[in-house]
Amino acid sequence: MQEDFLHYVWQHQYFDKIDLRTTDGQLVTVLKPGYRNADAGPDFLTARLQLDDVEWNGAVEIHLKASDWHRHQHQTDPKYDQVVLHVVLEADQPVQRLDGSIVPALALASRIAPDLLRAYHNLLEEPTSALPCAPQLQMVPEITRTSMVERALLERVELKASVVSDLHQRLTNDWEATAYHTLATAFGFQKNSEPLARLAKALPLAVIRRHRHDLLQLEALVFGQAGFLEEAGASVEDEYTAALRREFNFLRHKYSLHGTALAAHEWNFLRLRPANFPTVRLAQLAAVLHVRPALFDAMLTAADLPTLTKFFQVPTSTYWREHYRPGVAGKVPGFGKSSIHLLITNVVVPLRVAYARHTGQAELVESAVALLSLLPAEHNHITDDYAALGFQHRSSADSQGLLALHRAYCTPRRCLHCAVGSRIMQRNLVTR
Incomplete structure (x- = not known):
């Protein structure tokens, strides 16, 4: 199991909350799980929790084992002094903040629905060469697939544009x-x-x-x-x-x-x-x-x-x-035209997006990305695999989106960050 799974479970509160208690017996009420932190520091920030009769506002840290807290040296990092709850799969030992105070721990191993765990393992262990969720795609609406490809496309374009922006800065x-x-x-x-x-x-x-x-x-x-x-x-x-x-x-x-x-x-x-x-x-x-x-x-x-x-x-x-x-x-x-189309995709579009971000011209971002929908689809073994599974593949915008989906989500098995994988998990969830 990857730690991402516990992040997903906590973020969506997909666990049994009946008589929810910390390892030392405090009754836990989750008022707000907090928001995912993409930077250094605790995993979830600005969480609101009630432990017994006391309301706490702070951060939540997620680990598979409580002992990972010490393995990651959080006990010496002041950023983790704001943690009010340590959410773990297995509470194998108590952990402390920098001042030595104990961080309350919540163990979820017995509170996660077996069907949810099964769906998660099915995604990660699927050996298909195209994408892990291929056998379960029929339960995902086309609009979910399409919107995820569009999201992956925008992420890919932004990533290329950020490379251009960094280069622009280095070149004075x-x-x-x-x-x-x-x-x-x-x-x-x-x-x-x-x-x-x-x-x-x-x-x-x-x-x-x-x-x-x-x-x-x-x-x-x-x-x-x-x-x-x-x-x-x-x-x-x-x-x-x-x-x-x-x-x-x-x-x-x-x-x-x-x-x-x-x-x-x-x-x-x-x-x-x-x-x-x-x-x-x-x-x-x-x-x-x-x-x-x-x-x-x-x-x-x-x-x-x-x-x-x-x-x-x-x-x-x-x-x-x-x-x-x-x-x-x-x-x-x-x-050849195919080479020219690749240059438009990999040079013109990222340049325009980087310039638009630099000058604050949001409309230029939209027009730059729209260029990709005017270019013909690229064909390779990756895009062909996804097209065979029913993903739309009509233009370079689709090709770029599928390549981004494959490289950023499917290959590294980041299914829980993907709208398609998340929808499959939700369909397999047994409400408790």
């Missing part, structure tokens, strides 16, 4: 630099996001701005700092690669870029189709930086989806339409 509140770093990272498309994020640090926007008008120089900076020009040797040497190397050797001296470049071996090519090679993505990023001088303003103000799509539909240089790596020839397809 420069939105253009924030857009550049966010865009560069997203061009890694998961497999190469980490090295592309480091490349953005190794190649400052100020340097790019000075050379964005010259695509050869811009590509020299991008591929040179990425380490691919050092990789190119005599066996793969061609005229264009040689020109890139000459430009980069001059520019890295000019801007003191020595020691900041990545190495070619830090990029991932394994199990990627050539069209997704990091070298191809770098060429596409360079093309966008060359043609679009104001990244943030354009992504913020684009009025509709076609305008945003056009923003990313920039042709690469002739060389990179015919080469996958320096000196390695091959016909390279153009930037």
